[in-house]
Amino acid sequence: MTQPTPHVARARRRGLYLVTALLALATLAGCGAPATLKERGGYWADQSANAQAYNHRVRFLVIHYTGGDTQRAFNVLTGPNVSTHYLVTPQPPRQSGEPVVYQLVPEAERAWQAGVSHWNGREQINDTSIGIEIVNQGPVDTNRLVQWYPFADGQIDAVIALARDIVARYDIAPANVVGHSDIAPGRKIDPGPLFPWQRLHAAGVGAWPDANLVAQYQRRFVTNPPSLYQTQVKLAHYGYDISATGTMDAQTKRVLRAFQMHFRPSDYNGYLDAETQARLWALDDQYR
Structure with missing residues (x-):
């Protein structure tokens, strides 16, 4: 008997796998759907096979300050014009001894936090970033930018815990943890010179020169x-x-x-x- 070519053999194996999968689905039809089969209202999605050629949408973590008090931050960031993924208040409440941060936008969604922006060859950083807004007044003298409101220690502890989790889950490079001022120089000045970048770096988040x-x-x-x-x-x-x-x-x-x-x-x-x-x-x- 003539042996099939490698291409034909692979095609036959793929066909066999497909038939096997379809038979398995038919067998299970009367026994309830398997865990990998998701009903979405009008169709089913089979999640039993996983692709390998993909990466995370999120490449950057952007740090901001709000430029106002907590109530104003909630009003603005839950309004129709601007948003962020996370908001950290000056004295974060605690649950079981750990700080609570407010998640305003799901991480899988595109928050409106970066605006016109550029970093490391990419434009419109909203598309590929997660934003953290920190409640802070910013500069006292907005003309000379010589006096700034400090960040509270407990607030920075919460930012570190949040940022460390995000960086680990999305494998964000240290140089891609940036301030709003880095991705929009001149247009934005947050989080300002009092934000403790070196402290974040010591905790495993972001870059700092040796x-x-x-x-x-x-x-x-x-x-x-x-x-x-x-x-x-x-x-x-x-x-x-x-x-x-x-x-x-x-x-x-x-x-x-x-x-x-x-x-x-x-x-x-x-x-x-x-x-x-x-x-x-x-x-x-x-x-x-």
Whole structure:
């Protein structure tokens, strides 16, 4: 007898598997549906076979502050114009000794929290992110941005617990845990310079430049600093929306200020210096 070709043999096996599955369904028809068969009102979905070629929709975690009190936050975030997946209040209530956060949008749904945004080559970050809003007043002086409301320790503990869970479940890279100001420089300034990014990093969430690596780069850059063009290229490589023009233009000042608010919050004047460059180069080495 002539042996079938490999393609024919595979097709026959697939056909056999399909017939077997259909016979199994027919056999079970009178005995109740199996656990993998889901009725959806007009049709049934068989979930017994699982594909391997897919990944998570969620790539980014975006941190915000609300810019108002708790009541205003609930009013705005449950209204028709803006939303977020999670809201963390200043003094989170506790259940069985653990903080309670408010989930306003299911994680599988697209919350309206990032707006016009860009990070690491992707636009419209709403499509691929989960948002956490933290109730905080933000800057006291909105013109000079020199005085900010602090975050409460219990509030940050709740943010850490929530963020650590999200990052673990979606395998979000440290450099993709960002502030609203990172993905929309100049348009947004939250969560501001008082948000404790280094504390989150110590708890296993997000990126932070290694002090020894920063020191090495800073010693090098004191005498031989990278050009402004090279710095713009490096900022873009790390994730920021910036064009390499070689000039200290408005977009560069906005991005530098956002970077400094996140990674050098003691001085976020938007000007380029060796320390800022050293932190950027260290971060790019560590995470990109």
